[in-house]
């Protein structure tokens with residue numbers, strides 16, 4: 001006989017200890033309250049927060065949590081006898097977040113976290129700790145916020161051999177690039193708005209310098225290729241170099257600019273890279289705007305697939321955290337990287353300099369005779385073939401004009417050599433902006 005709603009509601013609750021009551025922590029408390037009926041039904045028992053650790057007890061979080069047990073040291077949640085599951089929502093790869101997660105796993109408690117930095121940097125040792133103590137470690141919210149990205153790769157694609165994984169992995173950067181393109185607003189102005197909306201990390205340079213996307217790519221690649229990928233092996237570029245001019249030129253050329261994370265596997269190892277890219281305007285990934293993320297995977301049997309949704313913010317992220325908690329209540333857990341830890345071995349990484357593709361190069365050059373000849377001579381010497389060129393005298397700044405070159409597919413090493421020699425010309429007045437073109 002199936003249980004009625006009344007039966008499950010009277011079962012022993014699964015008790016949570018939540019560390020960090022910021023955007024995601026407060027969002028989780030509100031979601032657990034507002035959706036308590038469906039969550040209880042789906043989890044088969046009530047889920048309730050019994051203890052918390054946060055810095056400010058008096059802050060208005062949109063929900064009254066004053067009656068709960070408050071720990072001044074978050075690590076104490078790991079030994080609190082009234083806590084079954086530790087939920088870590090502080091952030092950062094070191095300090096309290098790491099100590100708490102390690103202490104909870106050692107105590108045999110299940111852990112749910114949204115912390116991509118922690119998983120990207122210490123994923124291997126945490127997987128071993130989780131296995132040794134038979135304590136599940138779930139982290140759906142760590143990649144692409146509300147998109148079930150981890151589940152898609154680890155469970156949905158468990159049977160396939162994945163060749164590549166990646167996508168738009170940072171909501172803050174996508175929000176900034178979209179707003180700059182649509183409204184012409186300033187970078188710093190839009191970043192402040194993303195911070196207010198709760199999208200950005202505590203230190204937003206983690207977002208705009210590509211590090212957060214690299215954390216997420218490391219996690220996705222580790223899941224996709226079944227072994228932990230070294231975070232330090234990921235090539236990382238952020239979006240600070242992208243100016244309003246690039247967004248305009250990209251549009252003229254039929255592209256949009258997106259911060260992409262991409263990891264590919266070959267016999268020679270895994271190549272993982274985060275960088276702004278031009279993507280053709282008509283492709284699905286070019287249409288993913290604002291705070292939305294998209295994860296793209298390609299497997300030998302499944303082919304290519306893309307999942308899209310909100311990548312940041314209280315609601316979407318809390319939804320992913322709560323889904324992990326329901327999985328724990330259901331007893332539905334899997335090893336951290338989807339395979340037994342005894343099968344894990346270090347991944348060989350391939351340098352990003354082996355990339356091959358087309359490039360966009362924006363220069364600021366003196367408006368005088370012979371400049372283009374000097375530049376094209378360097379490209380010829382480096383074996384880089386030009387596909388098109390745009391010069392915009394109307395965008396003239398003092399004595400300089402922007403000049404955009406688009407190349408045919410070429411080796412990254414050849415393009416980087418050309419860029420360096422062009423940058424050294426005295427007619428080139430600012431650091432060239434070099435953006436890869438990805439054809440999805």
Ligand SMILES: NC(=O)C1=CN([C@@H]2O[C@H](COP(=O)(O)OP(=O)(O)OC[C@H]3O[C@@H](n4cnc5c(N)ncnc54)[C@H](O)[C@@H]3O)[C@@H](O)[C@H]2O)C=CC1
Nearest residue numbers: 020022023024053054055089090091096114115312313317
């Ligand atoms: N905000 C978002 O959209 C998303 C965030 N995440 C991740 O979720 C985690 C939390 O992020 P947010 O809620 O946005 O950050 P937040 O900065 O809004 O909240 C973190 C909270 O932890 C508190 N805290 C710091 N040190 C503490 C300590 N030692 N003990 C107790 N509390 C402490 C802070 O006072 C703050 O209220 C991070 O790992 C972040 O990367 C993941 C996906 C999306």
Ligand SMILES: N[C@@H](CC=O)C(=O)O
Nearest residue numbers: 170171172199201312
């Ligand atoms: N700062 C992150 C939050 C979610 O992971 C982002 O902007 O994507």
Ligand code: NA
Nearest residue numbers: 140143145147
């Ligand atoms: Na997710």
